[in-house]
Amino acid sequence: MAAIHEELEVLDREANGGDLDEDATRTWQELERELRFREGEVRAFERTERLRQSRERWASTQFSPTQDPFADDVRTLPDRAAVDRSMAVVDSSQGGRHLRDDQKERVARILRTQTGDTDGALIGRLLLATENPHYRSAFQKIAASTSPVFTPEESRAIEQVGLIKRAMSIGSNGGGGFAVPVLIDPTIIMTAQGSENDILRLARVETITNDTWRGLSSAGVTWQFHQEAAAATDNSPSVAQPEVPTHRADGFIPFSIEVGMDWPGFAEQMSMLLAEGYDELLAHKLTLGSGNDEPTGMVTALDAVTSPANIEIASASVLQASDIYGLWAELPQRFRRQANTAWLSSTDVQNTIRQLGTTDPNFSVDITQEAIPRMFGRQYPMNDYMADFPAATGTQPLLVLGDFRGYLVAQRAGMQVEFLPMLFDVTNNRPTGQRGWFAWARVGADVVNDAAFRLLINRSA
Known part of the structure; x- marks a missing residue:
């Protein structure tokens, strides 16, 4: 409250x-x-405190200031209550x-x-439904048992999650599967710190x-x-309305039958398993995805841009310091000075640039420097889904800035999984002692x- 008063004063x-102003x-x-x-x-705190003091004086057991965040049907909660209980x-x-x-900060x-694109209260309702102890115990049975038997409370929790997922459905999502609890779902908790992408x-x-x-862009x-x-x-800007559709990504995740059954250990292991393959798939498709039933990769999108045009190196299959200086100069200054401005290329192209340090001190040949040079x-991180430095003419994308x-x-928001009870060896059809999840x-x-990027490509002739 003091901080709010200070902002009002400012x-x-x-x-x-x-x-x-507006x-x-x-x-x-x-x-x-x-x-x-x-x-x-x-x-509310003062009322609770007065109640606590009264209970201490009279040793009353008729009231309790503690509220169970899962006590009510989450579909009927007001938006603010859903968010507050989720945060709790x-x-x-x-x-x-x-x-x-x-991860907590991201959630x-x-x-x-x-x-218009994100309803935090709806995600809060999904969080309360999937983190309910009855759904968590049911999900553990679903994810690690061939024939789960649910209690009445678990069955009701599964039904409630299913109703919320249907309320979230837009388009033609595939049915079936069980919702991954929000706090182990990589589509919600994956952060920059937890990703190698x-x-x-x-x-x-x-x-x-x-x-x-x-969205809107200008x-x-x-x-x-x-x-x-x-x-x-009249300085009216030209406003575009870009749209980014989502596509189904799926993966098969094998795991040993010894997966832990206590919730914190189970949650940590499953979260890691779900995230690893998903993160690697995104690393590939966010680079070179075609946009057809998959994300449009950064290099794919920039390679198709005609304005601003891609920049060719001066001599085919020969990278010079002037090419790097030219690419840097072509990027407008307002984008050069942003915190998220970066270079990106394959390891091979980066090694070629490092060798420019033999003639130009602005480039390094020190391979012992920090992991992200x-x-x-x-x-300047590396991405080996991008092309290596070519030995002949062509139009290969070499360097993004x-x-x-x-x-x-x-x-x-929301990942689904289905359980496969036993995996078999492909050569002898014998069980391997592993089970699997099909996740999507x-x-x-x-x-x-487009104006925020420049792409350096090989010379075609």
């Missing part, structure tokens, strides 16, 4: 006695709503015990999101609750100076701001 001081007015109203909510929390589960010692701090950010780490990632991300408004009382010119002050926020990854999710990606 807004009032910036207005300098005048009216608030953005400031909207911020002021949001802060006032937040302040009223926090004041209500204080009053994430912060609890049991629910979020296996999560890192960055909290998604729960607070309310846009550099494009995913640097790109703009949106977790959505529909099948297509829809090159921005052009400002000008004018004489006093001179008429303003830098060039011109910007990160840009603000990676211009590439958007849209992940549909929906994800899409595309470049939403």
Whole structure:
């Protein structure tokens, strides 16, 4: 509440006695709503505290200030209650015990999101339904047992999750399977820190609750100076409305029959198994995906761009320092200075650039430097799905430079799994002592701001 008062004071001081502009007015109203909510929390806390003191005096056992977040049907909860109870589960010692701090922060950010593409309250309801102890125990039986027997409470929990998943369905998603509990679902908890995929780490990632991300993009408004009382010119920007559809990604995940059955251990193991193959698939498709029933890869999208045109190296199959300087100079300055601006190429191309250090001190030949090297002050991770340096003429994409926020990854919240009770050796048809999960999710990606990137390609002649 003190922080809110400080923000209100800043807004009032910036207005300098005048009216608030549209953005400031909207911020002021949001802060006032937040302040009223926090004041209500204080009053609720005071009531609870008075009740606690009364119980201590009279040793009463008629009331309890503790609220079970799973006590009510999550479909009937108000949006705010669904979000608050979900946050309580994430912060609890049991629910979020296996999560890192960055994963908890990501879940909290998604729960607070309310846009046309993302309904945080709906994800909160899914979280409460799938993290309910009865659904967790049922899911463990589903994921590790050939013939699960459910209690009445587990059956009701499974039914409730199914109803929420149907309410979330848009388009022609495949039926069947069981919803992965939200706090082990890589489409929700996977973060940059937990991914080896550099494009995913640097790109703009949106977790959505529909099948297509829809946004707005613009090159921005052009400002000008004018004489006093001179008429303003029309600086209306050209606004595009990019759409990024999601596509089904599926994978088969074998695991040993010794998988742990206590929830924190089970959750940690399963979360890791689900994420590993999914992350590697995304590393490939976010680079070279065709866009046909799969995400459009960054290199695929940029290679097809005609404005701004791709930049050829000066001499076919010969990389020179001037090619790198030229690519850097071609990227507009407003994109060169962004925190998410980076280079990207295969290891072979990066090694070729390192060798330029024998003649130009701006390039390094020191292969013992940090794991993610830098060039011109910007990160330079490697991606071996990109082409090696060619030995002849061609049009191979060699090096990407840009603000990676211009590439958007849209992940549909919610992964499904089906259990396969026994795997067999392909040569002798004998059981291997392994079981498997067939898992699927929906994800899409595309470049939403072509101007934020430049692509260096080989010379065709």
